[in-house]
Amino acid sequence: MRTQVAIVGGGPSGLLLSHLLHRNGIDTIVLERKTKEYVLSRIRAGVLETGFVDLMREAKVADRMDKECMIHDGTVISYGNSQFRIDFKELTGSHVVVYGQTEVTRDLYEARDAMDGKIVFNTEGVTIHDADTVTPYVTYNVSGAEHRIDCDFVAGCDGFHGVSRNTIPLSVRREYEKLYPFGWLGILSETPPVHDELIYSGSDRGFALCSMRNQNLSRYYIQCPLSDTPSDWTDAAFWQELKRRIPEEFAEKLISGPSIEKSIAPLRSFVTEPMRWGRLFLCGDAAHIVPPTGAKGLNTAASDVHYLNNGLLQFYQEGNSEGIDRYSEKALARIWKAERFSWAATKLLHNFPDQNAFxxxxxxxxxxxxxxxxxxxxxxxxxxxxxxY
Known part of the structure; x- marks a missing residue:
């Protein structure tokens, strides 16, 4: 097979890049190691920046998002029983959108299907070859049969544990990492949100976050030790602890219910440099991870997609390589600012084991x-x- 851009990873960043390129006549093939059903079952964040929303609209896949999303003009920050609101609209003239990443991914899959976009699921042994030459190619297996895709470029959108980042030699890439000494225990429940905006709460018992996916689906988190497992926490114990960590005003009106999903996510900050090697480009979690405190994970992937899409369009439509040549520089400049914000927000409201009275x-x-x-x-x-951007 031959394509112009081989995209490794069928999550939202790979799908969005594929769709944007496809709409401009650039051929892509997406490789995904899991099934579509598996990808759509993953529970992820749902706070979208203005830039991400604009990209969805540019890709013409925003109709359902625009109808069903929740627009948030601000957020609540509490520390103990004191609280205040940060008014995004007043301070910036803008807002964020709450729309689950699963729904974003579903919309992108439906759009790719409608345009007969090529997505290969259940791929194994994906290997990127000759990325530092002008003739890269990708090999993979499906049901024991080996396949090869010759291409002009490879976009690595396959996450932190994917093959793309590790294709770049250690002599070329440098990695920066900070691991946090706690995780987030999160539950999803079919209950109305406790408030119409997100609540970020610090307390002497640890951090908590009250979030939502829609008016009848809530997402709540509490800081927990990395040694904990979801089975250590009954639903009742979770709700009790959450109420202890948020202001009484919200704890009193919190509606609890059975969890339909429960998991613990470790927190880390991670960046690899550069994000380009030859004709291989890294996007999203393949290149960087942020703690979820700043709601930047999917949004930083979107900015990568923006820069890479524009660079590839410039290359194919104008014969100009400036955009792809500067891709890593532009993407990293914005990534490090997002890393700083996520680190600062985490530091602001979490309990760290080595904190003293000062x-x-x-x-x-x-x-x-x-x-x-x-x-x-x-x-x-x-x-x-x-x-x-």
Missing amino acids: DLKIQQADVDFLSDNREARSVFAQNYVGLP
Whole structure:
């Protein structure tokens, strides 16, 4: 087989890139190691920056999102029983959209099917060859039969554990990582959200987040030790602990119910440089991971897609390689700002094992400064709704 751009990874970043390129007459083939049903079963974040929403609209796959999404003009931050609101609309003139990543992925799959886009599922042994030459190719197996795709470029959208990043030699790439000494225990429940905006809550018992997917589907998180497992937490124990960590005003009206999904996610900050090697480009989690505190995971992948899509269009339509030559530079400049914001938000509201009394006072002062200072709230809001591409 031959295509112009081989895309490794059939998650939202790979699908969005494929769809944007396809709409401009650039042929792609997407390789996904799991089934479509498996990809759609993964529970992920649902806060979308303005830039991501604009990309969905550019790709002409935003109709259902625009009808069903929840627009959030702000968010609540609490520390103990004190709370304040950061007004995105007032401070930036913009907002964020709440629409589950599963729904984004579903919309993209349906759009690719409608345009007869080529997606190969259940691939094994995916290997990227000769990426540092002008004739890269990808091999893979399906049901024991080996296949080969010759291409002009390879986009590695296959996540942290995929093959794309490891294709770049260690002599070329450098990795930066910070591991956090806790995780997030999250549950999904068919209950109405406790509030119409997200609540980020710090307390002496640890961090908590009240989020949602829609008016009847809520997503809640609490900070927990990395040694915990989901089976260590009954639903009743989770709800009890959540109520202890959020302001009484919200704890009193929280509606609990059986969990329909429960999992623990470790937190890490990770960046690899460069994000391009020859004709291989890394997108999304293949190149960087952020803690979920800043709601930047899917959104940083979207900015990568924006830069790579524009660079490839410039190459094919104008014969100009500047966009792909500067892809890594442009993407990383924005990624590091997102990494900084996610790290700072995590540091602001979580309990760290080595904190002493002085550290706790500084943490309280940081929260107070954010509450009292319009400029600080403006900086937070600018980062949360999404820095410009």
